Amino acid sequence: MTRIKYTREEALAFHLEPRPGKFDITPSVPMMTQRDLSLAYSPGVAVPCEEIARDPALAYDYTNKGNLVAVISNGTAVLGLGNLGALGAKPVMEGKSILFKRFADVNSIDIELDTEDPDDFIKAVRLMSPTFGGINLEDIKAPECFIIEQTLKEQLDIPVFHDDQHGTAVICAAGLINALHLSGKKIEDVKIVLNGAGAAGIACLELLKFMGARHQNCIMCDTKGVIYQGRTEGMNQWKSAHAVMTEARSLEDAMVGADVFIGVSVKGAVTQDMVKSMADNPVIFAMANPDPEITPEEAHEVRVDAIVATGRSDYPNQVNNVLGFPYLFRGALDIHARAINDEMKIACAHALAALAREDVPDEVALAYGKTLTFGRDYIIPTPFDPRLIHRIPPAVAKAGMNTGVARRPIIDMDAYEIGLRGRMDPTASILRGFHARARQAQARMIFAEGDDPRVLRAAVMYQRSGFGKALVVGRQDDVKQKLEAAGLGDAVRELEIVNAANTKHLETYKDYLYARLQRKGHDRQDVHRLAARDRHVFAALMLAHGHGDALVTGATRKSAxxxxxxxxxxxxxxxxxxxxxxxxxxxxxIVLIADTLVQEWPESEDLATIAERAADVARHIGLEPRVAFVSFSTFGYPVSERAEKMHRAPKVLEDRGVDFEFEGEMTVDVALNTRAQANYPFQRLSGPANILVVPARHSASISVKLMQEMAGATVIGPILSGVGQSIQIASTVSTANDILNMAVISACNIGTGS
Incomplete structure (x- = not known):
């Protein structure tokens, strides 16, 4: 997998648009009427307030406490950047919060405390703790992080978890379980060397010892060498707890005969000679970021039997904390846990290890561009494995229940797992599926409007994200100037810039176009102007002749x-x-609406064709089609000549013998609401419709734009279907990311029937 590239300007734009920051807060209850306001706030809110005052445990029922985690930092150890202060840490904490939501549907708020005093930090967290169901500590320097976490664990009755320590430890433990399984070794027998005696390193070794590793078999090293009994230089109580009797004094000494190396230190700390000196089938977890202690290539060059993991996504076996903390908290919150204890962490590690040994879903293999099977290059699940949400939290919850930290045990674990499966937003998996298929397709994408900065940014993102080759229609100098203005000057060497002046195919294009248009009022001069001067026509001609695989256009001109x-x-x-x-x-x-682009006033036969095209698109994106022909009437009432064609369209589909569900005509509420459908027991839809075929293009356009502007719906499309070639037309108000999404859809051949 190639390493995804980005520029400073792209990173800043990502945090600036469409609104500053990375998340919003939206209400989960209606807030439309005076009655809603009276229930949400005064006077209605007094009722749950009184109930919670009487029984504080009811806060889990009447507030968001039970699904709310605080991500708290003082910014003293931000990533590998050092002490950036409280405000400098905020982008990282916001990012952590959206990872909680994205991967486990846990609501999270970032809090940055402007203090380096542990007592002040502890007091602030303790005072605000009633608000939350759990506390995730982040980017706090050692040794203060140990003091803060331990004290808060003692003082609070909700989970307190320092992810820099324990998240790394859990994923490391999961990988080690499988690495030892493959090498035929047992944790109680192996010699483990750990380099990096900071928060993460100490937590890793403590968890491994809890799992059975013997104290005398574990050697910890820091910048001054081995931590041995009797050493005084650079020591503290946390390091001293792991001091052992040994003659080894350097990392090089310690590595001789080691079965396992765990690195949370710095680039290049491990040499090939050190790897050579390790035992058979060595396990090397080189987790320094952004560059590991030793690369997999360097390790395998001298030891082909080595099992290697790193912290990087462009190497196999990534030790990624996002595999742990969202699901640990999900399981802990769902039992209203008082803590996340070692047993829960170990349960998480074992569940992750077990998942990696199972068959990998096709969608995961597609996302990574290769078939993943348990072995030396796949000992840890990937972050986008859809099974994580319903496999890891139950294991964590069971361990919490078995160790007595659950306030509210889960009675029906099977029902709980089913609920977890449905908890995540299905749109995320569909968009991820688009990306996976696009990466597999590696389409040469034609971006027709190379004079627009948004299109150029989308083209750069398309290529740098590994989707395929970006072909930009534009003038070399103009493209270069606009890329430089966008802070992407280095990208001009990556993109292929095409135009009528530099192509050798112009005469072929003109002959082809003249053959199509000669009987439609176009002479040779007209055709030359179209082929040589109109970027949309030129791009379409490129596609028609196989000089690109797919096309995205429309960002600068109206779709019609x-x-x-x-x-x-x-x-x-x-x-x-x-x-x-x-x-x-x-x-x-997810609801598809058609026709939003081509057919102005379709008749019943046309409507049936629209339904078939939309059903094809639905299946391409993983939906089983349920079509509703919508109108202002439902099954013939009220009677209207304008609704008649919607009434006849289902009969056309019946005659065509299509293999998907359809019904109509009906109002939108009947189409989308199962309770409304229940009033019509004869109707044929098995659930809410996911395709709405509307009477005319204008009504489709109005519906889409209303949903987009008033409800904040995400809009993808219109997806052009039924042309036989993959062409997608963006809107003039598209952002660079919108254009990229259209390019991804185009790369997937959605709507082509293939």
Whole structure:
């Protein structure tokens, strides 16, 4: 897997747009009427207040406490950057909060405390702790982090977890379980050498000892060498707890005959000679970031039998904390735990290890561009494995229940696991599926509007994200200037810039276009102007001749105008069955609306074709189609001539013998609401419709834009279907990320029928 590139400007833009920061807070209850306001606040709010005052445990029922974690830091040890202060740490803490939400549906708030005094820090957290169901400490320097965490654990009755310590330890333990399994060794027998006696290193060794590693078999090293009994220089109580009787004084000495090396130190700390001196089938966890103590290539060059893990995503076996902390807290919160103890951490490690030994879902293999099977290069699950959410929290919850830290044990574990499966927003997995398929396709993507900075940024992101080759239609000097203005000057060497002046295919393109247009009022001069001067036509001609695999355009001109230009090259019109399908993603639901692009006023036969095209798109994105022909009437009432075609369209589909669910005509609420559907027991949909076929293009456009502007729905599309080539038309208000999404969809051949 290639390492994803980004520039300073891209990183800043990501945090600036569309609004500063990385998350918003949205209400989970209606707030539309005076009654809603009276219930949410005064006077109605007094009722749960009184109940909680009477029984504090009810806070888990009547507030968000039970699904709310505070991510708290003072910024004294931010990533590898050192002491940046409280405010300098905020972007990292915001990022941590959205990882909680994204991977385990845990709500989280970042809190940055402007103090380096442990007592002040402890007091502040203790005073605010009633608000939260758990505390995640982050980026606090040692040894203060040990003092702060231990004291808060003693004072609070909710989980307190320093992820820099224990998150790393849990994932390291999971990987080691499988590495030792492959090498045929037992944890109680192996010699372990750890380099880096900071927070993470000490936590790793403590957890491994709790799991059975023998104290005398574990040697810890720091910048001054081996931590041995009797050493006084650079020591503290936490290091002293791991001092052993040994003659070894340097890391090089300690590595002789070692079965396991665990590194949380610095780049290059381990040499090839050290690796050579290790025991058979050595396990090397070189977790220094951003560069490991020794690279897998360097280790395998001298020891082909080595099992190597790092902290980097571009190498196999990434030790990534996101595999741990979201699911540890998910399981702990769901039993209203008083703590996250060692047994819960070990349960998490064993569950992760067991998951890696199972067959890997196809979608995970697609995301990583290769088949993953348990072995030396796959001992730890990948962060995007969809099974993590319903496999790890139950294991954590069971361990918490068995060790007495659960306030509210889970009675039906099977039902709990089912609930976890449905907890995550399905739109995320669909978007991730698009990305996985695009990476596998490696399409040569034609970006038609190379004079627009948004398009150029999307093209750079497309190529740097590993989706394929970006072909930009534009002038070399203009593209270079705009990339430099966007802080992406180095990208001009990566992109392939194409135009009529530098292509050897222009005459071929013109001959092809003239053959299509000669009987439509276009002479040779007209054709030359279109092929040589119009970027949309030129890009379409590139696609028609196989000089690119897919096309994205439309960011600078209205979609109707762009579609008209594309029609010079392809039959992308209503007569030939072209359809525009727009996906709306909102509150965990996905609904497709059609036709949003091509057919102005379709008749019943056209509507049936629109339904078929939309069903094809739905299946491409992993949905089982349920089509509703929507109108202002439901099953013939009220009677209207304008609703008649919607009434007839289902019969057309019946006659065509399609293999998906459909029904109509019906109002939107009946289509989307199962309670409303229950009033019509004869209707054929097995659940809420996920495809709405509307009477006309204008009503489709109005519906989409209303949802986008009023409800904040995510809009993907319109996806052009039925053309036979992969062409996607972005909107003029698209951001660079929107254009990238359209390029990804185009790379997936969604809507082409293939």
């Amino acid at each position: 105008h762009v579609l008209n230009l594309i029609n010079h090259v392809f039959d992308a019109d209503a007569e030939h069955g072209a359809v525009g399908v727009t996906a709306l993603l909102h509150n965990g639901r």
